[in-house]
Amino acid sequence: MIELLIALAISSFLIIGITQIYIDNKRNYAFQQSQGEIQEGNRFISLIFDTYLNKAGYSREPYLGNEQVFTAQTSTDYCEAFKSGQTVTKAKKGSGVCIRYSQLKSEELDCAGNKTAAFVDSNPFLKQAPLVTTALYVKDDVLRCQSGNTDAELMTGLSGLRLEFGINPSSDTNVTQTLSAADWDNSKGQILQVRYEALVASTNNQRGKGDSAVLDNWLKQASAAEKTLIEGADTGQLYQIASNTVTLRNLTP
Template structure:
């Protein structure tokens, strides 16, 4: 006799249970993937802010460190840095001064001047200085044409905050034009540490916001700045940001309105420094 075996298969209940378990597993794996992706994006944007902050402070401090440089330190400051009228977006330089503020129409920024350290030294736009040196300490008096004159300007973005830029231009060229030096800057604050207009007095008596400073306020001996750095949009889960709230608490009304309007859940970081104009100090 022949025996027949019957293959019964899955019942509808078993199938539904299998589908339910599979769905829970897929949902769990998907959530883990999304959480890991969000965490990775957060860390990458925070790291980007940190890196931008380090690069920005190194760059700004580098150029501020050049302000007032003389190849022959025994030469009088007034001889190397003669008085210069306002122009090119910069306020006037008094005799012996190597740093000044931007004109009010230009916004936030500063201008510096210095002697190149070496022949054909590059400026912030990669242009070589036309000055050539054949001696370590030149004996001939310096002329105003030997100086490198640079203007630095903060340009806020009307759209995404991370598109704010720090620009630089060389006033030694025939047609000076601003070029991008740094980006990712949502806001910039700038204060000048001033002393007497007497270039022999090496003392900072007070700090004045750049917008309130004029050449009659005193010689700039120190520059204090703070940068608000912004990441890409939609990186925060919450509408609140402690860094942004603290920054806006002391911001001007126009700045506060601009940032609040443009904020789209970016991550923020503050980078700040105080740089003494070392070539003017003992």
Template sequence: MNDMIKRQRGLSMVELLVVLLIGSFLIIGITQVYLDNKRSYAFQQSQANNLDNGRFATLMLNQYLGKAGYRRDPSQLVEFAFPAMKAKDDCQDFKAGHAVTGFATDKGEGKGTGFCIRYQPQVSGELDCQGTASDVEYDEAFKSPSSNDLIVLAFKYEPDDTDLSEGSLLCKSLNAANPQYGELLTGIADLRLDFGVGSADVLEKEVTTFVPQADWTSASGAIRSLRYSLLLASKENQRDSNDSKVLTDWLANAPAATKTRLENADKKRLYQVANSIQTVRNFMP
């Protein structure tokens, strides 16, 4: 019996508990490393998405703003290339020679944040922002199109009050029989627009002041440049702290209603600001 007892081998209860304790610490450590890496990956992906959205938004907006005021025949006077046009849909009226006009606001004819542009088609069948081809066909170089052939586009920002990452920029062509907005991009928490204006004389190519889009009317003067700022937002719960310097700086100059909307829907999102100033063709030196 004594020999049998001496030949027994194995772990004691104390040794087993020590092994389990050490294993638990290792598992907890590995799990924490995994969670930290996952959080870091989500943070970097959210920031990368904001940066990509910002680059795409500025590229697209600058591309369309670069077309505003385009004349296929440089010898054609801007007043004839862009005749006066009455307010239509969400666009305020275009004065003769003007290529950009304000969006109807809550203070006036309608509601919304945005702007409208017009330009002559550069090539036959040129596509608008919704992919619809123009009916204009050119059979000779530098041919001046009719004033009825102008491409007129309206750009509108549509916020989402509950999910800031779902705010979107919309566009529609006023050349369509029944204009309907189509989505260009999402992820925009807020949009600010300022119009650079100067003398009422289209030959005076100088910006003297910037007017907020909500305050601009056709009496403010021709829009010679457009300054915009986009606040891009990620999905919620992507940052650890309660404060975001980007959001705080943005709220410092935000209207009361916008400030309330952004603060209520913040939910620890990541933010990025993209901005640019574009001069209007034929309205600057």
């Protein structure tokens, strides 16, 4: 009888140990999956913003000034107004930017994956090449793109987006001042540089609530409203920040 009890005790310990190993491995796998998810999100955000910011101000008519190519444009549901020669402004639907550029190729795809206008692109200096206006913005934790008649969802899991604009109040093309997007308007000067910071969250909850250094650092600079919103949505996700500063190469020397 004693031997049977000893055997049962040993078996119980083995079962508990094996179960704990299984749980730990499962938790570790889920953590790695979440890490991979937000790393892919970081890469995607950087790819989208860097690609389209580098397109801003591109013109197939380099012999003309920007004021002739990019004429003034009134505000829309998605974008603030563009002054003559201006190729970057703030988005209106959410935190983000709107950019303008000339098409490089006929029917090239826009940010939503749709074909743009068709034209004869064999002449690299074609006059009146079609212009594209694109809005990239974050609303309700979703990165969205608007171009033409399409407003498309690109990515979920963005808990926040911060923008800073490098400007020059004069007509010079060297950056002399940096402003937050909230402090900028058309009277401050043309945008020559954009810095973005995006707070990316995983889908699954993989940590104890309140122990994310990334989230804590982000909240230190958050407004009261933003802090309340993010903390209310935090259920233990993993966080990373995607950031970069892009100087608009088509507008600066």
